[in-house]
Amino acid sequence: MGDIFSNLGLGFSVVFQFVQWTPAFLGGVSIPIPVNILLCLIGALVGTLVGVLPGIGTIATVAMLLPITFGLPPVGALIMLAGIYYGAQYGGSTTSILVNIPGEAGSVVTALDGFQMAKKGRAGPALAIAAIGSFFAGCVATVLIALLGAPLTRVALAFGPAEYFSLMVLGLIFAVVLAKGSVLKAIAMIVLGLLLSMVGSDIETGASRMAFNIPELADGLGFATLAMGLFGFAEIIRNLDAGGETDRKLVQEKVSGLMPTRRDLKETAPAILRGTVLGSILGILPGGGAVIASFAAYTLEKKVAKDPSKFGHGEIRGVAAPESANNAAAQTSFIPLLTLGIPPNAVMALMVGAMTIHGIVPGPQVMQKQPDLVWGMIASMWVGNLMLLIINLPLVGIWVRLLRVPYRLMFPSIVVFCCIGIYSVNNAPTDVMIAGAFGLVGYWLIKHDFEPAPLLLGMVLGPLMEENLRRALLISRGDWSVFVTRPLSAVLMAIAATLLILAVLPSLRKKRDEVFVESEN
Amino acid sequence: MNATPGHAPVKSIMPKWVRNPQEFVGGIALMAIAVFALWASSDLQGMRGFSFGAGTAPRMFGFLLLGLGALITVVGIFTEGPHLAKYHWRGPFFVTVAILTFAFTIRTMGMIFAAMAAFLIAACGSPETRWTETLIVAVCLTAFCALLFPYALGLPLQLLPTFMIR
Numbered sequence: 001m002g003d004i005f006s007n008l009g010l011g012f013s014v015v016f017q018f019v020q021w022t023p024a025f026l027g028g029v030s031i032p033i034p035v036n037i038l039l040c041l042i043g044a045l046v047g048t049l050v051g052v053l054p055g056i057g058t059i060a061t062v063a064m065l066l067p068i069t070f071g072l073p074p075v076g077a078l079i080m081l082a083g084i085y086y087g088a089q090y091g092g093s094t095t096s097i098l099v100n101i102p103g104e105a106g107s108v109v110t111a112l113d114g115f116q117m118a119k120k121g122r123a124g125p126a127l128a129i130a131a132i133g134s135f136f137a138g139c140v141a142t143v144l145i146a147l148l149g150a151p152l153t154r155v156a157l158a159f160g161p162a163e164y165f166s167l168m169v170l171g172l173i174f175a176v177v178l179a180k181g182s183v184l185k186a187i188a189m190i191v192l193g194l195l196l197s198m199v200g201s202d203i204e205t206g207a208s209r210m211a212f213n214i215p216e217l218a219d220g221l222g223f224a225t226l227a228m229g230l231f232g233f234a235e236i237i238r239n240l241d242a243g244g245e246t247d248r249k250l251v252q253e254k255v256s257g258l259m260p261t262r263r264d265l266k267e268t269a270p271a272i273l274r275g276t277v278l279g280s281i282l283g284i285l286p287g288g289g290a291v292i293a294s295f296a297a298y299t300l301e302k303k304v305a306k307d308p309s310k311f312g313h314g315e316i317r318g319v320a321a322p323e324s325a326n327n328a329a330a331q332t333s334f335i336p337l338l339t340l341g342i343p344p345n346a347v348m349a350l351m352v353g354a355m356t357i358h359g360i361v362p363g364p365q366v367m368q369k370q371p372d373l374v375w376g377m378i379a380s381m382w383v384g385n386l387m388l389l390i391i392n393l394p395l396v397g398i399w400v401r402l403l404r405v406p407y408r409l410m411f412p413s414i415v416v417f418c419c420i421g422i423y424s425v426n427n428a429p430t431d432v433m434i435a436g437a438f439g440l441v442g443y444w445l446i447k448h449d450f451e452p453a454p455l456l457l458g459m460v461l462g463p464l465m466e467e468n469l470r471r472a473l474l475i476s477r478g479d480w481s482v483f484v485t486r487p488l489s490a491v492l493m494a495i496a497a498t499l500l501i502l503a504v505l506p507s508l509r510k511k512r513d514e515v516f517v518e519s520e521n
Numbered sequence: 522m523n524a525t526p527g528h529a530p531v532k533s534i535m536p537k538w539v540r541n542p543q544e545f546v547g548g549i550a551l552m553a554i555a556v557f558a559l560w561a562s563s564d565l566q567g568m569r570g571f572s573f574g575a576g577t578a579p580r581m582f583g584f585l586l587l588g589l590g591a592l593i594t595v596v597g598i599f600t601e602g603p604h605l606a607k608y609h610w611r612g613p614f615f616v617t618v619a620i621l622t623f624a625f626t627i628r629t630m631g632m633i634f635a636a637m638a639a640f641l642i643a644a645c646g647s648p649e650t651r652w653t654e655t656l657i658v659a660v661c662l663t664a665f666c667a668l669l670f671p672y673a674l675g676l677p678l679q680l681l682p683t684f685m686i687r
Contacts, residue, residue: 071674184596185544188551188589191582195558198579202565207575210561233616240612240646408650409658412643415616416636419623420666424676429624436620443613447606448547466578478571 004146007371011146011379014075014372015040036079039072040380043080044387047087052094052399053410059346059453060235061088063227064414066354067421074358075373079380081354082334085347086384089330090134090392093323094399097126107326109298113311113318125260126319127396129268131389132260133324137276138385141331144280145338145378149367152339156364161471162482166492168465171342173496174285175457177503186454189445193458194465196221203467216430223353224425226459229435230452232418234442236411260316268320271301275321279328284335285344297325331381337362338374342461346453349460357425541602548594555587615646631681632670636663 018032046068050061065084069077092107097114110130117126159167176186199210200220211217260268278300279293301321302308311318334351336344341363343349355362360370367374392399422435442452476482484490539545558579565576619642627635640659644650671678 067676068669068674071676184589184593185547188586188593191586191589192551192554195555195579195582195586198558198562198582202575204573205566205575207565209565209575209579210558212561233620237613237616240616241609406649408644408647409654411616411647412619412640412655413658413662415619415643416623416640416662416666419620419627419639420632420636420670420678423623423627424670424678427677429627432620432624432627436617436624439620440613440617444550447608448543448550450547466573469578470573474572 003150007150007375008146008379010371011375011377014376015079015379015383036076036376036380037383039076039080040083040384041387041391043083044087044090044384045391047084047089048091048094048388048392048395048399049087049402051088051091052402053091053405056235056414057231058085058088058092059227059350059456060231061091062347062350063224063231064418064421066224066227066350067424069354070357070425074355074360075376077354077358078351078373078377081351082377082380083384083387085330085351086138086327086381086388089326090131090388091399093130093134093326094127094392094396095403097130097319098123098400099403107294107322109294109322110319110326112298113313113315116312116314117316117319120314122314122316124396125264125316128260128393129264129316129320130323131392132265133268133272133275133320134327135385135389136272137279137324137326137328138331139382140276141280141283141328142378142382142385144332145335145381148284148335149339149374149378152335153364153367156340159488160486161468161475162486162489163492165465165468165472166483166489166496167340168342168461168468170492170496170499171336171344172454172457172461173499175345175454177499181449181451183500183503185450189450189452189454190458193455193460194462196226196455197459197462198466203463204470214430216426216428216434221434221459222422222425222431223350223356223459225422225431225435226438227350227353227456228418228422229438230442230445230456232414233436233439234446234452236414237439237443238446239407240411264316268317271317271321272324274300274304275324276328279325280332282325283329283332283344293325293329294322297321327385334378334381338377339364339367341366341464343457346456349456352460539598541597541600542605543597543602544593544600545597546605548590548592548597551590551593552587553590555583555590559583559587611648612646616643619643619646628679629683631679631683631685633663633667633680634682636666 015036016034017036019035020030020032046065047061050056050065051058056064062081062085066081069080072080089107093110093114096107096111097118100111100115114126114130117123172190176183176190197220199217201208201211201218208218275293275297278297282293282296298311298318298321301317302311305311305315305317330347333344333348336342337348337351341352341361343352343362352362360366360373418435419432422432423429425431445452445455472482473480482489483493562576562579562583565579566574567576567580568574619639622642623635623639626638637659640662641655644655644659667680670676671680
């Protein structure tokens with residue numbers, strides 16, 4: 001127990017670190033500046049700002065804003081990125097409540113009751129309860145991460161390469177099973193990602209693989225490049241198809257009376273609690289995380305409610321539960337990343353990309369060698385949530401105005417912003433072209449109902465998987481059975497196989513689709 | 522990421538026995554990618570005894586993708602599904618040209634020119650573009666980026682064309 005407090009203490013001391021700033025114009029007087037808090041605040045603000053823009057999901061937001069953190073020290077950069085992530089998520093729920101355009105899959109359910117509430121002039125309480133629920137969920141999740149962090153790291157350190165490989169297989173299978181859409185296609189996307197990650201030089205022999213003597217490919221496809229192409233550019237092109245101006249009916253009623261009534265709070269308290277618990281659990285599991293959590297929380301609320309017919313007509317619990325679950329899952333999904341070094345979803349994959357750019361290899365070693373980084377990030381999560389609560393409620397008016405920015409002006413801006421961002425990573429024009437190519441690939445994938453998110457996950461896990469597979473087989477002298485003879489690895493593999501079989505079975509498939517479909521209708 | 526498959530009764534170029542063209546074409550494309558990757562990694566060394574060569578993992582994933590692509594193609598033949606989605610050329614075309622323009626001009630012409638050009642070309646991608654407001658926003662955004670990236674974020678970006686710096 002004492003461990004946890006000292007760890008959290010360390011984390012908060014990192015977050016509340018003051019740096020003396022001695023500007024020349026003050027004549028040697030130095031002012032203490034809480035750099036990390038400021039970064040967290042800026043991240044949350046910018047994240048919300050971009051997340052609010054319709055048609056830009058969380059992944060796209062984080063991918064687009066990745067380059068602006070490159071110039072920062074690692075701790076600051078990760079704190080800011082985490083802030084961007086929460087901000088983007090909150091921005092997504094704001095758009096779904098106010099305009100009925102969920103920026104991302106996770107806030108689809110929020111739009112159901114949230115938009116109805118907004119139509120009745122109760123947008124204020126809906127936004128407030130979303131923020132309050134998120135904050136509560138965030139607090140619980142922060143404590144949970146602190147509790148589970150150290151023991152899970154110890155487990156992870158006992159893992160050999162065979163266990164690691166099996167764990168990654170399990171993670172990928174989870175990601176497929178918990179996500180929406182065809183299991184087969186999702187697996188194909190993961191394998192395509194794995195294949196793309198092979199481009200570049202081989203870790204052991206240094207041989208150039210599939211690089212076609214293009215110098216920019218010698219180091220492999222840039223992760224940020226690929227992500228921005230697949231998510232930034234592809235989404236722009238896709239939105240242009242749909243006609244950017246269609247169905248953007250903004251709620252015209254003024255957003256007034258922000259605070260929810262006492263009755264609202266009393267009604268939503270149990271819903272927030274249920275959502276938090278459900279979200280925390282689902283978030284730890286690799287895979288859909290936030291998305292499945294919000295769908296499941298909504299379905300659960302509907303099941304336990306005395307009068308389920310109220311849902312879909314502006315029921316405040318229908319906003320509170322999925323929003324809490326969403327946020328809880330978003331945070332607990334950091335657990336596998338920080339302790340095991342395995343990103344459970346596409347956003348976390350982007351975090352890995354950011355860490356790698358700063359020279360940090362995520363995994364259990366980070367927890368031991370750079371505790372300030374890990375615990376600083378965990379503490380910053382709580383601070384970030386508090387900031388969202390404080391900054392977002394007064395700023396709702398600004399966000400609403402932002403929603404009125406027409407798409408015809410927005411999309412060229414995003415194109416330019418992404419171009420500069422990609423270019424600034426390596427100062428390489430080729431990277432920009434590669435991202436453009438992947439933009440077209442992403443557009444094609446979307447058109448054929450292939451999800452690009454698993455591709456990203458495969459791309460990040462590729463090198464890790466190959467390395468561990470090679471090592472495991474080297475240790476076992478080429479004996480493939482090590483994956484099933486080592487007990488821990490065998491258990492992980494068995495779970496993965498069972499999950500996969502269950503997911504393909506028709507009866508369970510139907511259940512899984514039901515969770516998604518029922519909430520949509 | 523919900524793509525809306527085109528429901529319009531487009532005249533299908535697919536033979537009749539393909540009942541789910543979306544998946545059918547998708548699967549074939551994946552197989553093509555897999556074959557390409559297998560060809561591209563064919564010059565790499567394979568297994569050496571029981572240790573992996575540089576080409577082992579790429580080939581493994583390549584064959585896996587080939588198999589999955591085949592499976593998706595088969596599914597595409599035997600299940601009902603939507604027609605091929607309709608593609609639009611305007612958006613993708615101008616956005617791509619904008620990106621390429623940026624990539625080709627950034628080194629020589631500097632960020633201000635590249636960003637402006639990319640913005641204006643990308644704007645052609647939408648029929649709703651009105652030029653006065655677009656120009657104003659383009660100038661504002663370029664100015665914002667010119668301040669944000671090199672100054673606020675400290676990234677080494679060249680703002681002006683090379684010939685003007687000399």
